[in-house]
Amino acid sequence: MGTKKQDRGIISLIASVVIGVTLLVSGTGKILASGEVSAQVLDFITNVTPEVFITPATIHFLINILVPHIIPWLEFILGSCLIIGFAPRLIAVLCLPLLTAFLGTNLWAIGRGGYATCANCFGIWEEIFGTLTPAQALIYDIVLFSFAIVIITFHPGKFFSSRPWLANLGKQQRLDTARLKSKALELGGYLRNSTAKASAYMRAIGGKARQHPRIALLAGMCFLGLATYGTISAFVTTPAPQNTTADMPLLSDIDVEVSETGAVISWTTDRPTTSSVQTYTKNGIFAITVTDKNPVTAHRILIGGLSPGTTYYFKVLYDDGQALTEEKSFTTLAAAPSSLSISDVRVADLTESTVTITWVTNRPATSELEYWVSGSSERHTISRGELVTHHSIKLTMLQTDAVYHYRARSIDASGNQVTWEAEESFTLAIGPEVGRRAPDFTLTSLDGRTVTLSDYRGKLVMLEFWTWSCSTCRQKMPIIQEAAGRIPSGKAVILTVHFEGRKSVVQSYVLSEGLTIPVLLDIGGTVSQLYEVTAFPTAFFIDANGIIRAIDPTFHTAKGLENIFNSLLTAD
Structure with missing residues (x-):
């Protein structure tokens, strides 16, 4: 009889250790993750919760209390109790609802699809040991659930009894x-x-x-x-000496003096440091870093070899290459008007088979446009003899999927000729890639309006794909909201597209956070699939002609996002 009781105790002990270690690791990983919230868990809870309970207060409780704090600490306490042997049968009974919820979450994730991993199941430990898929997590949860039943069934002693060593x-x-x-x-x-x-x-x-x-x-x-x-010695602490060499210097009085082919960038620092400036163009054709290794407080760097009438971007760098300023820009002076010049070349009014290319000359001249398909030796030319300063040529019968190159040429009344060859090509193809036409769509907003992307043709559009259960999305939405009040509304607009989810849940979250930017509901996920969005958040910047100009540029502040808008508006 004693041997049988001892065997039951060993079986119960093994099951307790397995569940205890798992819950302890899971709980500590989430606690150390500093409030990270699993999107899978949030989506599951809000999808199984009755509509009547979905309120802004409920969403706030889920995001800020239940998922990031209560569940991890509950796992930690239950796991600790099982490991030390405190009332294993009672603790196993308390584990059953938690394990049932885990089972339900993974079953729902598998049935719904779209979750490649059981995100944040083990918190920071996933960065070291990797993640489980929902199917793997489901199998593991079934094993843990079975072990909990084993503890309840095989633990020797009474319901509230602890392990012998604890007693x-x-x-x-x-x-x-x-x-x-x-x-x-x-x-x-x-x-x-x-x-x-x-x-x-x-x-x-x-x-x-x-x-x-x-x-x-x-x-x-x-x-x-x-x-x-x-x-005095006991209660008054002398501040530790500051490591001033590790502090970033403070910059002020940044100034740029430009000429046709160069620029002088100057600034002041609060202490002597070396000087370094990174200068570049958006198309990547020009990029240079100039450094003066003499530590001074009044800095002055000359950048040469620039092109007239061109916009350049620069950052002031610290010793370790870290940027001390946000991206800034300057435009070199235009070339002297002694010769004929072409400027402001634009590709506009793209359709499935036509496009209009415009440019400006500094005095009246003829218009000629040569264009060809990439990789082809066949050239096509359209010419107009009228002497004008604003030139416009419409190309028709183009191939939708082809990539076109082109060059513009003008001749004035004196026979002076100028040729401008495009650095960038264009295509009429539709697709979620930089340089292609953005796929058009129509969605319904949270306030019931019907919104079509092409209605905003003529404006720079930021299209932000997000979901409320994504922690990174929740961090970026207030930044986007603040930037929305800074950008020129007549030239730019921000549209956010929420991926799937129940309207009442999205509405409650938006109200709880006080968001006022337009939120479009991609209930079936069709637009997200159209743009091939695989991670959230993902941002597309679409110019006034409906061309995608940037995908997911980096920004961490509203000012940074505002600078992105300004640079793209300047480029247009």
């Missing part, structure tokens, strides 16, 4: 308490004797002080001084 520890503690009581009585007697001796010593000192008052006064003053010094 014995409690008995030992009671025996030690009795022993400690006798020791405490002995210590009390010793202290009483010591107090009596100290009192006699103090009375003797008092008698000597009355016999020699001046010496007593001097000794008292010395004691008071030492006591005061000790108190």
